[in-house]
Amino acid sequence: MTLLAFDGVTKHYGEELVLDAVSFELDRSEVEVIIGPSGSGKSTLLRCVNRLAEVDNGTIRFDGEPIGDTDADELRRQVGMVFQDFNLFAHRTALGNVTLGLRRVRGFSKEEARERARRELEQVGLGAQLDSYPAELSGGQKQRVGIARALAMDPELLLFDEPTSALDPELIGEVLAVMRELADDGMTMLCVTHELGFARSVADRLTFLEAGAIVERGDPERLFTDPRSDRTAEYLSRLTGEY
Amino acid sequence: MSKVPESGTSAGRAGTSAVGELPTARQALLAGLGVLFWGWLIVRWSYDRLVAPSVNVTDREPFVPAGPLEGVADALSTVATDLGALGTPIGWLAWAFETAALGVRNLPALAEGALITVQLTVVSILCGLVIAVPLAVARVYGGPVTRWTALAYTELIRGTPLLAQLFVLWFGLSLGPPVRGLPGVGGPLPSAAVVVAMIGFTINSSAYQSEYIRSALTGVDAGQLTAARAIGLGKLAGIRHVVLPQALRFAIPGWTNEFIYLIKYSSLAAFITVPELFRRARDIGADTFRFTDIYAVIAVFYLAFVLTTAAAMRHFEDRTAIPGLN
Structure with a gap:
């Protein structure tokens, strides 16, 4: 069952080509990890999925429908996003960050929203931080709030834009653990990350993106052990430190 | 990136606020003077309305x-x-x-003028705020047409003298007679001249307030609105529920400045016949030929209004402060 399909997607920022005829399909309950050097178009690719960026050419289908045909707000309700810089609502508590979408997008009552938000935050291990403001949380806690906020919308697909890149190394584990749990529960996930351990053990697909184009895509284990492209081999060995 | 330091330990300003600490001697003295001043004003205003409403302002006894x-x-x-x-x-x-x-x-007459000064300032700053918020949002998030319309309004109002604006409303457009005909004006509502002055001050302060709010809006990290949109909130809903609650907090110090300016600018209403504090003083000066002396007296009134406003807004800022957000 294909949930997300890119077909010849091209995107420019001004003169610069950031996505170059990208095509791939992602099935329901699959986890895909995208890696690639900075500036290779990974973030832009994610942003095209929930229409934070619009494509120039080609089609993106979500659940069979071209995303250009659906209302952007409705699409975004079904496609959650987790940000590198967390982007937690700075004026709201952890609980308030999760209730906002429940109240204003999904139309929950105040009580329903609080109850649901409490459950989501407990799920990511933040039952004791409900009333903390973002500035009072550690990076790992912030990112888990970010995940709970996205999950509360009951998304079909979750986009992760370098969710651990802004974290202290010792805090990365708690975020990856939550992501691993989500994958085990059957959430469809499209993740831009440099966490190769996560890619290798959790992802169903690994894509190497460079200069806006897919260089190689396939089973993570195969890309690590038997890459077809020299560029993939070079990049992966550099990331893993095996020069 | 957010303005929050990345330490995770920053408790923000909540821990440093003066709430809960003993007031210093200076604070206690100012608070005492404030209670005396406002206590007298409120008793005076109530007394003149309830006990002796028929006595002419200038015949009242201190x-x-x-x-x-x-x-x-x-x-x-x-x-x-x-x-x-x-x-x-x-x-x-x-x-x-x-x-x-x-x-x-002359305290009874000055109290009467002070009441109008307070009404002019408070009503105008609040009505101005209601206009300033959408104006600032239009400046920052609007399309070309709304952006330029808002810009033109702001620059026209900020670029011309306030007194000239009041004259345009009062003499040029002769708003007095039509406003006088509105239900309640001069009855429960203030007189026509006061209402016209309020309109003028509202328009004028909305332009200045919108500048403070605009700069506060640009201080909110762009990722905030992106995150709001990413959970399916529309642009306006995201601005309303995520950007504005932060921006309006950032805007409080600048906004307080505008409030304080308006207290003093409200004296220009005297020139369109509004019997506010400055005009009362001018009339007393004309009767006694002691202009400097009576102006020195009302300077104390204005100073009390300004200090009270500044203190109240500082308190409000502390009350609405959020850890890590300032």
């Missing part, structure tokens, strides 16, 4: 007699004259007492 102050002033000035050149400092002291006596004699 609560405390001016006689003793005049007595002291006379005695001091006699001493000063006897001492000749050496008596000059004592002469100044005599002037202070004379001025205080003049003030006390």
Whole structure:
């Protein structure tokens, strides 16, 4: 069952080509990890999925429908996003960050929203931080709030834009653990990350993106052990430190 | 990136606020003077409305007699004259007492003017805020047409003298008669001139307030609105529920500045016949030929209004403060 399909997607920022005829399909309950050097178009690719960026050419289908045909707000309700810089609502508590979408997008009552938000935050291990403001949380806690906020919308697909890149190394584990749990529960996930351990053990697909184009895509284990492209081999060995 | 330091330990400003600490002697003195001033004003306003509503403003008696102050002033000035050149400092002291006596004699009329000054300022700043918020949002998030319309309004209002704007409304457009015809004007609502002044101050302050809010809006990290949109909130809903609650907090210090300006600018209403504090003082000056003295008296009123506003807004800022957000 294909949930997300890119077909010849091209995107420019001004003169610069950031996505170059990208095509791939992602099935329901699959986890895909995208890696690639900075500036290779990974973030832009994610942003095209929930229409934070619009494509120039080609089609993106979500659940069979071209995303250009659906209302952007409705699409975004079904496609959650987790940000590198967390982007937690700075004026709201952890609980308030999760209730906002429940109240204003999904139309929950105040009580329903609080109850649901409490459950989501407990799920990511933040039952004791409900009333903390973002500035009072550690990076790992912030990112888990970010995940709970996205999950509360009951998304079909979750986009992760370098969710651990802004974290202290010792805090990365708690975020990856939550992501691993989500994958085990059957959430469809499209993740831009440099966490190769996560890619290798959790992802169903690994894509190497460079200069806006897919260089190689396939089973993570195969890309690590038997890459077809020299560029993939070079990049992966550099990331893993095996020069 | 957010303005929050990345330490995770920053407790923000909540821990450093003065709430819960004992007030210093200076704070206690100012608070005492404030209670005295506002207590008197409120009693005066209530008394004149409930107990003696029919008495003409200029015929009202002050609560405390001016006689003793005049007595002291006379005695001091006699001493000063006897001492000749050496008596000059004592002469100044005599002037202070004379001025205080003049003030006390006219306190009922000044209280009446102060009431209009307070009404003008509070109503105009709040109505101005209601206009300023959408104006600022249009400037920052609007399309070309709304952006340029908002910009043109702001620059036109900020680029022309406030007094000229009041004259345009009062003399140019002759808003007095039509406003007088509105239900309630002059009855439960203030008189036509006051309402026109409020319209003028609202328009004027909305332009200035929108500039403070605009700059606060641009201070909110762009990722905030992106995150709001990413959970399916529309642009306006995201601005309303995520960006504005932060921006309006950032705007409080600048906004307080505008509030304080407006307290003093409200004196320009005197020139379109509004009997507010400055005009009352001018009339008293015309009757007594003691303009400087009576202006010195109302300077104390304005100072009290400004200090009260600044203190109240500082308190409000502390009350609405959020850890890590400032």
